[in-house]
Structure formats: C-alpha cells, structure tokens
Amino acid sequence: MVLAHGFPDTSAVWDGVARRLAERFHVVRYDLRGFGGSEAPRDVDGYAVGWLVEDLAAVVEAVGGPVHLVGHDWGSTQGWVAVAERPDLFRSFVSISGPDLGHVGSWVRRNRWRPVKVAGVVRRSWYILGFLVPVAPELVWRVPAVRRMLHAGRRELVNGLGLYRANVGRRAGSARTSGKGATAGPKRVSVPVHQVELTADPYVVREHLEAAEPWVEQLTRSTVHAGHWAVRTHPEQVARHIEDAIDGRHGRRLVVVTGAGSGGGAVGRTLADGGAQVVGADVADRAAAQAFADDVSERYGVPEVVVANVGPHVGADWREAVDAKLWGVANVVRAFAPLMVERAAGGHFVVTARRDGTARHAHATTKTALRMLIRCLKGELRPHGITVSLIFPDGGTVTEDVVRAVNARRRGYP
Structure with a gap:
C-alpha cells in the first residue's frame, strides 16, 4: 500500500x-x-x-x-x-x-x-x-x-x-x-x-x-x-x-432494527428490499442491548442506521410501559451510540412509538419522556454527525414513516 x-x-x-x-x-x-x-x-x-x-x-x-x-x-x-x-x-x-x-x-x-x-x-x-x-x-x-x-x-x-x-x-x-x-x-x-x-x-x-x-x-x-x-x-x-x-464493505449500508417482534420485522424487510443489510432482534434489557450491539459490531461492523421500534403496550402496568417504551429506547441508544461516535462516520437513530390501545396515562407519560430524551440526544449527538428522529405513527403507517425518515437522511448531508 x-x-x-x-x-x-x-x-x-x-x-x-x-x-x-x-x-x-x-x-x-x-x-x-x-x-x-x-x-x-x-x-x-x-x-x-x-x-x-x-x-x-x-x-x-x-x-x-x-x-x-x-x-x-x-x-x-x-x-x-x-x-x-x-x-x-x-x-x-x-x-x-x-x-x-x-x-x-x-x-x-x-x-x-x-x-x-x-x-x-x-x-x-x-x-x-x-x-x-x-x-x-x-x-x-x-x-x-x-x-x-x-x-x-x-x-x-x-x-x-x-x-x-x-x-x-x-x-x-x-x-x-x-x-x-x-x-x-x-x-x-x-x-x-x-x-x-x-x-x-x-x-x-x-x-x-x-x-x-x-x-x-x-x-x-x-x-x-x-x-x-x-x-x-x-x-x-x-x-x-x-x-x-x-475489503468491499462499503457497498451496502448496515441497518439495525430492534423490536423486530413488534412491527420492526416489516420495517427491516422493506429496508432490505431497498438494498440495505439489515440485522434485527428483540432486546429485553440493558445487558441484552449491549450484548446485541457488541455482537453486531464484531460480526458486521458499526451500523449507519439504528431503528428502535417500540410496539404498543396493551397492559395496564405502568412499570412495564415505562420499561418498554422509555428504557427500551434508552438502552438501545446507550449500546450503539458510543460505537457510532467512535467510528466518526455519522449515523441516524430512528425511534418509533405507536399509540396504546389501553393504559392512556402511561402512554402519555412515556410519550412526553421520549420527546425530552430525543431532544437531549439530538444535542449530544449532533456534534458527531449523528441525527435522531422520533416518529409517532398513526394507524398502520409505521413502516412507511420509518423508511421515509431513513431515506431522507440518506439523501441528505452528511
């Protein structure tokens, strides 16, 4: 060389x-x-x-x-x-x-x-x-x-x-x-x-x-x-x-989709059909999220896009709602953000959270908390060229909304 x-x-x-x-x-x-x-x-x-x-x-x-x-x-x-x-x-x-x-x-x-x-x-x-x-x-x-x-x-x-x-x-x-x-x-x-x-x-x-x-x-x-x-x-x-x-590893963008069992599977399939290399999983807690991030980094590299997909919480337990909708997102971001920052190649987090059929108070609380979390993350990650999007899709548009957000960032700068 x-x-x-x-x-x-x-x-x-x-x-x-x-x-x-x-x-x-x-x-x-x-x-x-x-x-x-x-x-x-x-x-x-x-x-x-x-x-x-x-x-x-x-x-x-x-x-x-x-x-x-x-x-x-x-x-x-x-x-x-x-x-x-x-x-x-x-x-x-x-x-x-x-x-x-x-x-x-x-x-x-x-x-x-x-x-x-x-x-x-x-x-x-x-x-x-x-x-x-x-x-x-x-x-x-x-x-x-x-x-x-x-x-x-x-x-x-x-x-x-x-x-x-x-x-x-x-x-x-x-x-x-x-x-x-x-x-x-x-x-x-x-x-x-x-x-x-x-x-x-x-x-x-x-x-x-x-x-x-x-x-x-x-x-x-x-x-x-x-x-x-x-x-x-x-x-x-x-x-x-x-x-x-x-080594020819720049031909396809790597996308990670969590919450694959809560609608993320359709998101992943659509992105894969568009040419992305997609890795999906369900992560239950912080340890699982970190283990998943380490495994992805070792086997495939650092992702360009991470989609944290949060499905609707149908139960009435507040703790379960907060764990799923707030801590689930925070754990995924904490696991992947350091890898993306260290790589210095920019990136994009897309967070989705669909409306609950029940537990309205829990949904409203976690929705507000997510907005504040995303606002803070945008400020912390912007200097590293990493963008953050929060989507609250209505009805069955989650896949279209997420793919649109991912592709909009792809066409933009950086």
Whole structure:
C-alpha cells in the first residue's frame, strides 16, 4: 500500500494511519517533490501534476506493484490522474479530500446554468487566489503562528505553492501541455475507487466528490465526521475506512432494527428490499442491548442506521410501559451510540412509538419522556454527525414513516 500526502504536509502526516494499516499491509510512504526529504524541482513547472504522477509511478514500480493507493489532498489529486493513466500499477484507490481538477472543471461546465450552485462550490477554494499572488503568501509563511496553526514547516509551505501555481490558472496550461510532465484532460477510471468524505472539511464538499461520478466505473463512498486533516486527527477511523474499502464493505449500508417482534420485522424487510443489510432482534434489557450491539459490531461492523421500534403496550402496568417504551429506547441508544461516535462516520437513530390501545396515562407519560430524551440526544449527538428522529405513527403507517425518515437522511448531508 502506498500513501501519498498533500499540502503542506510531509509523509509524517500518515504516522497514525500507517501504524494501524501496517498490522496488515506493507505500507510505503514518500515525500512529494519539494516536501520533507525530497528534492525540489528547479522551477514552478516542475510541480505539474504530470511530474507528480511520474514520481508516484516510480515509487510503485520500486515497491513491485500493483498496490493499493491512498491519497490525501494533493496526494489524492495526483492519484486520480495516476489511476486513470496507469491502471496497471494499482489495485484500488482511496481518495481523501482531493478531487481531480479535470473532474471539477467538467462539473462546473455541466452546471454552468446553475450559477448559485457553482458559486457555492467555487467559493470553497478562495484561498487558492491568494496562493497565486506572487510574494505575498511567502511573507505570510514567515509568521511562526501561521506555521504552527498549519502544522507545517516553511519549506513545505513555500514549495507547496508550486502545486497551485503550476496546476491552477493560466500558467497551468503550459505546464500540462509540454514536456514529460504533461497530462491530458480527465479520463475514465477503471480501477475501483472509494471516496472518504470528510463532513467538516471547509475546502472539499459533496459536489467535489460527485464530480467524479461520470468518470469512474466502480465508485463507493463513506463519511468520517472530521475536518480536512482527518488523516492526522482521526487516524484510527480513517484507517478503518481504508480497510473496509479494500475489503468491499462499503457497498451496502448496515441497518439495525430492534423490536423486530413488534412491527420492526416489516420495517427491516422493506429496508432490505431497498438494498440495505439489515440485522434485527428483540432486546429485553440493558445487558441484552449491549450484548446485541457488541455482537453486531464484531460480526458486521458499526451500523449507519439504528431503528428502535417500540410496539404498543396493551397492559395496564405502568412499570412495564415505562420499561418498554422509555428504557427500551434508552438502552438501545446507550449500546450503539458510543460505537457510532467512535467510528466518526455519522449515523441516524430512528425511534418509533405507536399509540396504546389501553393504559392512556402511561402512554402519555412515556410519550412526553421520549420527546425530552430525543431532544437531549439530538444535542449530544449532533456534534458527531449523528441525527435522531422520533416518529409517532398513526394507524398502520409505521413502516412507511420509518423508511421515509431513513431515506431522507440518506439523501441528505452528511
């Protein structure tokens, strides 16, 4: 496996990810030209993407490829060109926060009649205009506080400007169309590609990722609730997503349905018919809920969606009503929420509670308590990209309401 870093990092940014992956793979990292221990080209044109691809190909050939490629930022941007032009060198490609420049250009042209949408994406790259201005950014890089904020050395910051000046704007034309470093427009990618979406990334958003869709034959995507430098701040989670991508575990979303004997079975079957991998069970208490969560995590992974389905309580005992309708939900959430938070991939809890035929006072009390519980959970889990929905379906619409809530979240962001 080869890991390619971006601006303004060195190969050291992969330290945490590499340690985790090295338990299974032979991991190779290298410094891009002008970064870390690598020599810098003599002029700006030496940073053209075509030259970066030549360097990457040389590394892969020295390793004895083909390899699994993982790229972040400019390491990913060059990776797109590499897997398109030299598919023989790569088994798979994991792209993290680094779109193909040609894909983005094509996306902008396809959406030229939607200026508001295009402007919303383009404004994310405001900083690039500053990088293209002569001298000014070099002066900014002299400020120690700026370098500390970016976790970067002045050499990497100064040399890294060449990546933008050689590949963005007017100068990029000559750099890409002359010499060995030349590259053509975007090409179809036959290598399996997985995109890791960083939901708190201020620079790369969903549209940047979607720009690749017309160009990739095999494309999957997953999310990590983290910022642009997730490879440094969330190495365990990033490494796990890389492994899952290589193992092909991102093709179907995992949905857990509890209360399978109280109407949850129909919910599970409908979601499974829609392509989800569904695991269902009835859990009676906190210990059972925790054991179920541990078993699901070990056998299938951490779910994207957990549906806590609470059926109608037909008895008159208040304790039974509270245990079933309130503590049953709380136990399921307490069992799965830590797993979802630790995975940092976001997620969705859907809680359903149907109206009782009897025990009206108990129903009203648990309904009010559930509303407050869900309100608190929303506040606690929102920072982790996990959403919470509460549904009180009327009549026989529980399945339709739950599926609608699950799919609405699926189409949304994150």
